[in-house]
Amino acid sequence: MSDIPRLVEAHDDIRDAVRKLCADFPGPYWRWLDRERAYPRDFVAALTEAGYLAALIPEEYGGSGLPLSAAAAILEEIQRAGCNGAACHAQMYVMGTVLRHGSEEQKRRWLPEVASGRLRLQAFAVTEPTSGTDTTSLSTTAVRDGDGYVVNGQKVWTSRAEHSDLMLLLARTTPRDQVKKRTDGLSVFLVDMREVKGKGLSIQPIPTMMNHNTTELFFEDMRIGADCLVGEEGKGFRYILDGMNAERILIAAECVGDARWFIEKAVTYANERVVFGRPIGQNQGIQFPLARAHAQSEAAALMVDSALARYEAGVPCGAQANMAKMLASEAAWAAGEAAIQTHGGFGFAEEYDIERKFRETRLYQVAPISTNLILSYLAEHVLGLPRSY
Amino acid sequence: MKVLVAVKRVVDYNVKIRVKSDNTGVETANVKMSMNPFDEIAVEEAVRLKEAGTASEVVAVSLGVKQCQETLRTALAMGADRAILVETEAELQPLAVAKLLKEVVAKESPDMVLLGKQAIDDDANQTGQMLAALMGWAQGTFASKITLADGKAEVVREVDGGLETVSVNLPLVATTDLRLNEPRYASLPNIMKAKKKPLDTLTPDELGVDVAPRLTTLKVEEPPVRQAGIKVPDVATLIDKLKTEAKVI
Structure with missing residues (x-):
């Protein structure tokens, strides 16, 4: 504990409480998960129940409405206690896209569910096998069809997809040769994976050198409603940035x-x-x-x-x-x-x-x-x- | 009913303590401090009484330096309704704490005062007993179970020979033992709510209590380094050594 003024609030009270929670999840718990390549369900449930994963969600949607420094303090303490926040850290920041660019209806419908832990929003499908950081060349498409979109393509390194209910998906809605700037024509969708799993969406786990629960996703004529679109069509790249x-x-x-x-x-x-x-x-x-x-x-x-x-x-x-x-x-x-x-x-x-x-x-x-x-x-x-x- | 819980700010139980170089006490500068673990159990018990509808209000009180506010905020985050800090830079010994608490009790008129059985810094194990004596109240110390009904309390006490159950009339001073409950950790929304709960500050002068220490600390030293044990070749040697060296048989 230092008395030196910091550029942002230190959140010592929150840090103390997080450390106490983490003390219930000592080394043997993580070693067991690592051996089994299992998801830290109990740890994530404890964090969710204590409200930490909803730190950034505004109070009106059931969170604590705290600044980013509080989320940083929470995650730093989790790691400092020997635990692994990678299992759930995305829950903290993925919702930001919905919060900033989603419609009021989307926010009212989804954010309280995420804040309470009834639904998990921690899958973020951007990277593709043939386009890594060169995001604008991604080839997954979402084509308007009647009252919805039809998605085809593939994503890779989508972490926690098997442990998330909702997914934020970036797909091309206007072909690259029909847009002025290559950053145009991409759109963000908030997809309820419970509705499309096995119906156009299949999830394949990728075993890695650590227990990270990452996956690849395949979309085959996956139908989603038009109300899944976040913000305006074609502006998704900026939203993700x-x-x-x-x-x-x-x-x-x-x-x-x-x-x-x-x-x-x-x-x-x-x-x-x-x-x-x-x-x-x-x-x-x-x-x-x-x-x-x-x-x-x-x-x-x-x-x-x-x-x-x-x-x-x-x-x-x-x-x-x-x-x-x-x-x-x-x-x-x-x-x-x-x-x-x-x-x-x-x-x-x-x-x-x-x-x-x-x-x-x-x-x-x-x-x-x-x-x-x-x-x-x-x-x-x-x-x-x-x-x- | 109203419950008053006393909480003490102590060196965190995870910290490896060091004796000050001048042997006047334990180093507390730049050391992590937190709530005495037995007091956490006391807060938890009070909050559970409130959740069960038995208690109507839980008031946390701490005595000491300004930073005790942090300890009180922890109690508020766990579920106490409001807090009182009796602020002083003076060294507080158990009798002074008991006298201060007596005055706080006089102002607040709780039906029960809950305290940890002892604090992990000086391990005095005196404050609860002294407070009960000063108030002329019943006491149930080393509690591993507290049951309240009809103005009476049944307290299961952890005593040397096992468990003892006493039935006492309220008002009561109870001190908590390790097995009374398992304290909760505060949730984020409750930590945020705690920041807005009332925290009043009093001083020993306002309460009319002379807190001057009655005991003088002469010297604080590290315990001697433990010597390594020895192996003996047979039982006869063991018995001989127990008789002649350890002198225990």
């Missing part, structure tokens, strides 16, 4: 939590483990990587705060959100590396949880955007260098 800064900032906060978990765990071990008659933490070879990782994670935390402050003030924060995500994911990786080295052979033993967190935190140098694309963004949009791709 709007939500990406929030996503990056929240994931950066999670990485800061990971970094802090690794460092706390490694420092405790380095102080206790005695080799050659003294704690290994007395050796600079052990100290320096931990000290460096600490410096990196504190710097990343400041960048997260900077991004949050700009986001909450409503000024552009793309550069800060991207830098925060890059720096925090690298700090978490450095901390994980230092932690595994500090633990020696024990770092590889499942019961120390380090190898699990090590695998889990690696993801964030790749998703939701890879480090190279962040660097390209900074080079082009912040430094004014020519576009490289």
Whole structure:
């Protein structure tokens, strides 16, 4: 607990309460899930019941109406406690698109259900096998047909689709050769997956190196109502971009939590483990990587705060959100590396949880955007260098 | 009925405590503080009484520095209706706390006062008993079950030999043991609501209580480092060592 003023509210009361909740879900719970590749149902239920996943939903729709910094504090503490927020973090930010661009009717219909936990909205279908970050070249189509749309195509890396009731889907409604700008002609749909599963929608889990419940989705003449369209037809790409800064900032906060978990765990071990008659933490070879990782994670935390402050003030924060995500994911990786080295052979033993967190935190140098694309963004949009791709 | 719950701000139970270098006490600067775990059990019990319709109002009270407000907000987030802080920078010993609580009780007239059986910092285990004595009220300490009916309370107490059940008249001072309940964690909406609940501040002067310590702390030291055990070759040696070295038989 620090008395230094921060750029955004620290939310210490919320952090304390989240840590208490997380204490009920210790290492053995996560190791069991990891072995079974199972979804942390009880953990997500506890978070939902305590209202944390509805932190950002306005009070009028049943949430707590808190600023993004509260969501960042919640997710950071989850990671810092050794838990894994990836199972449900999307519930926090996916609804933002509906909130900002959905109709009043859509908001009234869906947000209270999401806030109460009766429905889960944590599947975000954007990426396709042939179009990664080159989002505008996606080939899934939604063609107007009478009172609805017919969707055909395929999505990949759609996380939690098997554990979500609703899905936000980005599809092309006007062919690319018929629009002026390639960013036009894409539309966002809020799809009730319960109605289309097995009727045009099939979900295929993708086993990965960690327990992440990701999937690929296949749409075959999937019929959805016209009331699924969020905002205006053809403007979906901008709607999705709007939500990406929030996503990056929240994931950066999670990485800061990971970094802090690794460092706390490694420092405790380095102080206790005695080799050659003294704690290994007395050796600079052990100290320096931990000290460096600490410096990196504190710097990343400041960048997260900077991004949050700009986001909450409503000024552009793309550069800060991207830098925060890059720096925090690298700090978490450095901390994980230092932690595994500090633990020696024990770092590889499942019961120390380090190898699990090590695998889990690696993801964030790749998703939701890879480090190279962040660097390209900074080079082009912040430094004014020519576009490289 | 109205329930008053006393909550103390202590060093968090997860923190590995350190003795100050001048041996005057335990280091509390830059240390995470939270509600005494036994007091959390007391708050939980009071909130459950309210949820069951037995209690009509739950008032949380804390005594100490300004930051005790955070501890009170935790109690409010768990479900207490309002809070009172008796604010002082002075060192408070159990007798002073009991005297202050007596004055708060005089103002609030609760039917029951719930406290943790002891605080995990000084482990005094005195405040509840002292308060009951000062008030001339019944006491049910080390409670693992409290049942209220018809102006009486049945308290199951955890005593050395097992469980003891006492039947007492209200008003009552009860102190909570570990097995009374499992405290809830506050939900996000309740944390937000707690920020708006009333929190009044009083001072020992306003309550007319002299809180000057009656006991002097001479020295606080780390416990001696535990020595490693030894292995003995046979039972005869063990018995011999128990007789001649440990002198226990």
